[in-house]
Amino acid sequence: MKKRGRLFIVLLVAVVCGIFLFPTVKWYGFVPQETKDLATGSMVQIREYAQGKATMDLRELNSLIASDPSTALPNEYKFLLPIAKDNYKAMKRDVPRDWTVEAVFRGFYNEQDLFDTLENHYRSELVEIKTLSGNVLQLGLDLRGGMSILLEADTEAYEAKTGTRLGGADVTALLNEDIAILNERIDQFGVTEPDIRIQGSDQILIEIPGAADPERVNSFLRGKGSLTFQIVDQALTDQLNAYFTENPGEVYTDGGQIKQPEFLPAGKVATAYYINDDYGLDELSSYVVLNEEIGLDGIHIANAVVGTNPITGQPTVNFELDSTGGELFYKLTSTNTGELMAVVQDGKVKAMATITEPIRNSVQITGFGVEEAQDLSIVLKTAALPIELIVVSQQGVGASLGEDTVQAGLIAILIGLALVFVFMVVIYKGSGIIADIALLFNLVILLAVLSAFNLTLTLTSIAGLVLTVGMAVDANVIILERIKEELSYGKGAEASVKAGFAKAFWTIMDANVTTIIAALVLSQLGSGSVKGFANTLAVGIVSSMFNALFVVKLMYDASLSGKHPRLSIGWRRK
Structure with a gap:
């Protein structure tokens, strides 16, 4: 090979190496340990941190404007200026030359808007670093410390339950679904960035770096979850939301549970409808009154996938029921045509859809965005692990x-x-x-x-x-x-x-x-x-x-x- 060709290849390799190494160098060389700990925590922890920082910053800015509105904006809040400038232009007002605390406050529509901007800044910062952490050279469990759990598929219980004999490929497919479900549960239980992978033909190895609470780990490993389909009482739902809006102190019990108002008759239960927030976590949207009677239990779901409506092009969630579930669902939908049906996971309403016609085995739910449809398909499959797992070993490694x-x-x-x-x-x-x-x-x-x-x-x-x-x-x-x-x-x-x-x-x-x-x-x-x-x-x-x-x-x-x-x-x- 000629010298120029050799030089080009060496320079190309050097540039590619620099690109690949940049995240690792940045992570280990320039990100403070405190920030690493926050970024590698669960999204619940990131949300709590971002909201806490935004609260403290808003309190500090309010204190500054109360003492002297003409005070120059401190340097640590300079990230607010581009957004404030855009807001001034959107409101068709002159952009200030000197950015005082008062001028910055006027650059936002209200105090809530300023709070949301502060929270978004800290959230974006940590989410970006969290993404960076997934692209760096990782330290193994023996170097970083943590927990190691080896799980084995309970094939005998599965075969006894379903009456089918499993082959090697079948076990692998079921274990892959188990891994997807376990990953979905991680943030809910505050377990940070575990490495979950198949080992051998019928085992799953889970390595959780850093400090981990064994009890919380066991809860997401063994938790089976619950998924039900229940009919919504629309009239009582409207009454409930109006009542809670007028009486915010009557929403929760002392134990933090949703109260059951006296006007709800027997057989009706008040619960809450949750949507995903900017952190991908459950956010309370509204309150819902359900028929206490369960129309269909999620154990009858055989499969759930995301599809697309061929006419509208909108995402759909399609799931198949077993024979027993098909009969139950047909009875539920035929007697409640035109009613609103709720998908309830662990007591939380995660989706609602209007029943337009009787449905038997194949069910299609629409009205979601792409991400929402993907999330719902996971919800429909994560009520229980496809194949139960037995803990073979669980051990800790000191950091x-x-x-x-x-x-x-x-x-x-x-x-x-x-x-x-x-x-x-x-x-x-x-x-x-x-x-x-x-x-x-x-x-x-x-x-x-x-x-x-x-x-x-x-x-x-x-x-x-x-x-x-x-x-x-x-x-x-x-x-x-x-x-x-x-x-x-x-x-x-x-x-x-x-x-x-x-x-x-x-x-x-x-x-x-x-x-x-x-x-x-x-x-x-x-x-x-x-x-x-x-x-x-x-x-x-x-x-x-x-x-x-x-x-x-x-x-x-x-x-x-x-x-x-x-x-x-x-x-x-x-």
Whole structure:
């Protein structure tokens, strides 16, 4: 390959590595630990933080305007200015030259608008960092500490319940649905960013980094949920909402439950209708009166998917009922045509739709946006896990152990690098420096690939890194020794370098390809720590080969391109 082509490839790889590494460098180097803790918490915690900060900021701004309205806006609130300017223009008012506290207040429609802007600022900031955390090189459970839970599919109970025999592919499909459901439950129970994946043929491994409450974890693992279809009493619903609007102190009991007003007759129950807020969490929308009698239980839902209405193009939620559920639903819909039906999950109304005709097995619900339809399809399937799970093991890993391990691993890498650097310079002088530069670039590529594919760095991965550091110089040593042989035959520097690389190529390929094959086999057949070691080793080998055959060759081409090329490859040879 020509020099320009080689240079282009190396520069392209360097740019791509920089893009892949940016989130990791930003996360570990520039995001404060306190912000990390907030961003990696649940959306409930983020909402509480954003609303709390907005409340404190609004109180502070009110205090400033009460003491002196002409006070200049403090620097920490400068993020309000662009929005205030846009509001001034929307209200067709002159934009102030000097931004005092009073001028900023006038740039918002009301105090609630200002509060919402403050809350949105903190929410967006943390959600952005939360998104960033999902694109960085992750630390494994053994480094960060936390909990590890191994679950096994209860195939016998499923087969006894359904009367069907499960094959391997069937179990995998059911476990994938279980994983989707468990992920859906995470924020509700405040469990932060667990890694949930299938292990083997019939097991699920859940690793929850950081501090986790075992009781809360068990609640989302074993919680079965409830899903029902009930008829809405529209007249009483209107009366209830009017009553609660006039009597806000009568909405909740002392225990925080919705009160059941005396005007509700027997067989009617007051509940609440919830929609997703900006955090993706339940937000109270209104109050609903339901028939206490359950029209259909969610256990009869066989499947639920998101579709599209062929005429209107609007998203729909389609679900299938089993034979018993079909009969029950037909009876419910045929006797309540024209009535409003509610989908109730864990006592909360999550969706409502008007019954237009009797329905038996196949049900279609419309009137939702795309995201709402997707959420509802999950709701219809998350009332219970498709296949029950048995806890095989549950253990905790101390975070302090993880910190010590990370520190020891970093020290090992630094010592290994230092020894290799010194060795190469002592033996090969200037060429050793070129090999050392390639070794550093090799580590950059390795970390970039691990970050790009969201691979997890574990203790064994660090062992793979250390091993890669030791192995990375092998190809360089082979090339340098070949060059020294060519020089000993009396060839010139440029000819020796060219011949040295040509003769070393197949030796390097044979040695590394066999190791890659072993690493790939370990990666496919191994699990847990073995897979982490194999992934790191495989990536490291490919990276070291690229550096030896592309980066080192490019540096030699640059050093020998002058009028008086000189090759420094040993203390006795120049």
